[in-house]
Amino acid sequence: MEKVELLIELALMGAVGEERRVTIRSLSERLGKSPQSVLRLLSRLEEEGLLRRRVSGRKTHVELTEGALEYLEGLYEKLGRALYNGLVVGEVVSGVGEGAYYVRLYSERFREYLGFDPYPGTLNVRVLFPKTIFDALVNLRPVLIPGFVKKGRTFGDVKAYPVLIRGIEGAIVVPSRTLHPPEIAEVIAPLNLRERLGLKDGDRVRIEVQER
Numbered sequence: 001m002e003k004v005e006l007l008i009e010l011a012l013m014g015a016v017g018e019e020r021r022v023t024i025r026s027l028s029e030r031l032g033k034s035p036q037s038v039l040r041l042l043s044r045l046e047e048e049g050l051l052r053r054r055v056s057g058r059k060t061h062v063e064l065t066e067g068a069l070e071y072l073e074g075l076y077e078k079l080g081r082a083l084y085n086g087l088v089v090g091e092v093v094s095g096v097g098e099g100a101y102y103v104r105l106y107s108e109r110f111r112e113y114l115g116f117d118p119y120p121g122t123l124n125v126r127v128l129f130p131k132t133i134f135d136a137l138v139n140l141r142p143v144l145i146p147g148f149v150k151k152g153r154t155f156g157d158v159k160a161y162p163v164l165i166r167g168i169e170g171a172i173v174v175p176s177r178t179l180h181p182p183e184i185a186e187v188i189a190p191l192n193l194r195e196r197l198g199l200k201d202g203d204r205v206r207i208e209v210q211e212r
Helices: 002-012 024-031 035-047 066-083 099-114 133-137 193-197
Strands: 020-022 051-056 059-064 087-093 123-129 143-145 148-150 153-155 158-165 168-175 184-188 204-209
Touching: 002 024, 002 035, 002 059, 002 066, 020 024, 024 035, 035 051, 059 066, 087 133, 087 184, 099 143, 099 158, 099 168, 099 184, 123 204, 133 168, 168 193
Parallel strands: none
Antiparallel strands: 020 059, 051 059, 087 123, 087 204, 123 184, 143 158, 148 153, 158 168, 158 204, 168 184
């Protein structure tokens, strides 16, 4: 963990692709460690081939090696798979009142593409983790619900992501145009989720996206 912290701090200080002058004092303050511990860490990174260090008098210049960048990229990918894997944790909130109207409009298409008759309304969930609904869905392939024209008005495509909420199948729907901010997930299901699960505003829910 100490090694990772120091690599990240050096990257934040700009020691990627070129040398950066650092002081042991500043590094110890940023890491909350003693200067002796920082010196040992620098030596360890240098021995492992993760750091190039050049000392001239009282000046120390460092640069992360290609091996260090590959190491950090590997950690980044693992963290992404662990955190942004279709898991959404949020709290129930009230919607703006348009969910039922749009669910009815798209109900036949939802039935065709998702395999269930949706209850005319949505469960609105304010995302607490990750930051936005798009962070949770970024690596997942949606079911594309095609748009249509009705009475001269165009209704756009909708991306749908099958989900499970406490064992109940449903889907997060993301219209091409929406009034909701990216922190809000709209969930449809074949029943009234609020009533079936006894949910009220402020209740915490866990949503698991199911890949097809």
